[in-house]
Amino acid sequence: MDVRRNWQGLPDAEGRFGQYGGRFVAETLMPLVLDLERAYRAAQADPAFAATMEDFWTHYVGRPSPLYFAERLTAHFGGAKIYFKRDELNHTGAHKINNCLGQVLLAQRMGKTRIIAETGAGQHGVATATVCARFGLPCVVFMGATDVERQKPNVFRMKLLGAEVRAVTNGAATLKDAMNEALRDWVTNVADTFYCIGTAAGPHPYPEMVRDFQSVIGREARAQILEREGRLPDAVVACIGGGSNAIGLFHPFIEDEGVKLIGVEAAGHGIDERFEHSAAINGGAPRRAARQPHLSFAERGWANPRRPFDFRWPRLSRRGPRAFVSLRHRPRRISRGDGCGSAGSVQALRAA
């Protein structure tokens, strides 16, 4: 239980969450990343920033999102009472906008005039394009060519919102390659560009910002369940993907020791299969690489294209009193790293 108690103080001054976190970026980006941290600290200390966020959340995003008692699903399973935190009812149809709003407001404070983003399934791209349209900022979204093909409606939405969608054909042409390409753009356009990262990944302070902006999900859910049930839940379940939805829901419950936090990952063809799953936390654990348990293939020079964030930018620790469940049979439609498939959540409940 110590991990939980220490959790609220993280990240530390070096941007570390225990053995994870940090700033593993090229030197060209270091001054930008340090500048971003300073700007974020200033925004955190400014009540006007919080007030602006609050105002947009209420009147633009449509918060708070409902906490819905899923009566028939509860009856179907015949066990725990099941509630859904309905963040897909937000403007743009996902939780992604919580964070985009925060980061784009920050970009404005910093005087940045161009926003770039990466996207997998397209939800973060759509949310970023939407917020950029709201503030009149040009937006370029990097998306793997494979994902562009698979997610045409979201590509259409982004374009409709005025964003430029760049199909990335390098590497495996999926999310991690889109992120690499966004970084190459950022390193080339350092003066005017803000990189809006949608996942609990990236150099410090990105994971912290994503956690903070997404924690509105858990704060609301905690207050709502107390109001509805007069008690805290036995368990909180979230699908992981890239981690933003999970950390947003979990974070406000971390100090509630009686609440089990369950993260669910897609195991695809099995977590022992190289490159055939999305289970970054469950799936990458060679015994010999103790410090970075998920770097299974790194020494041979490969990053797993289906586990986009387990390299370069290690994310939140796997340690802690939490159960992580992997789904052996992944429905094909569960998105990877971006967005939160509802099919995954239902399976998560089954697994729990």
Place this chain on the structure above:
Amino acid sequence: MTHRLSSRFAALKAANRAALVTYIMASDPDHETCLEILKGLPAAGADVIELGFPFSDPMADGVSIQLAAQRALKAGGSLRKTLELAKRFRATNADTPLILMGYANPVESMGYEAFAQAMHEAGADGAIIVDLPPEEDGPLRAAFAAHDLSIIRLATPTTDEKRLTKVLEGASGFLYYVSVAGVTGTNAATHEAVRAAVARLKGATDLPIAVGFGVRTPEAARAIGETADAVVVGSAFVDEIAAGGEGAAKRVLRKVRELSEAARSARAKEGQPA
């Protein structure tokens, strides 16, 4: 700093000429061709050799080196293979400094101490780990110090005075100036900008200054060689390998000679023959 790097730069300084630092990717297009190129580099005019180790996500590299990494991985390249190639090169050449260049994950996965030990055994002199800024390279620094290996740091157009102090803490071998904000092998900086940057860096450190990113032509190498201690060329060589076919090694070495002559002649017009 290792003896090979310091004595090479001291000799170059005495001769008043700029060094040519050549980059190629290990195992590109295959192990044996790569070794053939490595062995030919010193005679072709490479003063310092940078040997890249492949990684699937080279986020600071342009298309040329991304593709080189993919070819190398396909050919069975890895950090261990890279060290093996370095060792085989060192068996044939005792003097030319050889440094490894790449990304943190393969190194982190191998372990910093094991990496330093393997570098030492292979006869490598130092490393540039692109995504390990000074804030993150503590473990590497400790491991390298134990084996007298150099950590080569990067300065960029975004590096201000304060940041430069941080970059120089623990830096050794030489300072690599990334002359453009961008990825490898694409845009080139103006000569004026490079000149000003080199002057600024020289005011802050006694380390030799090498300038790279976007240097592809003899003209550019000559211009940079006027002020910088070394010119780094990579993508131009890697592209010769990408062109494929039998003569890849010959073409690369011809290109190295061309650029080496340019770097060597950079200061000759000032009245001191190279």
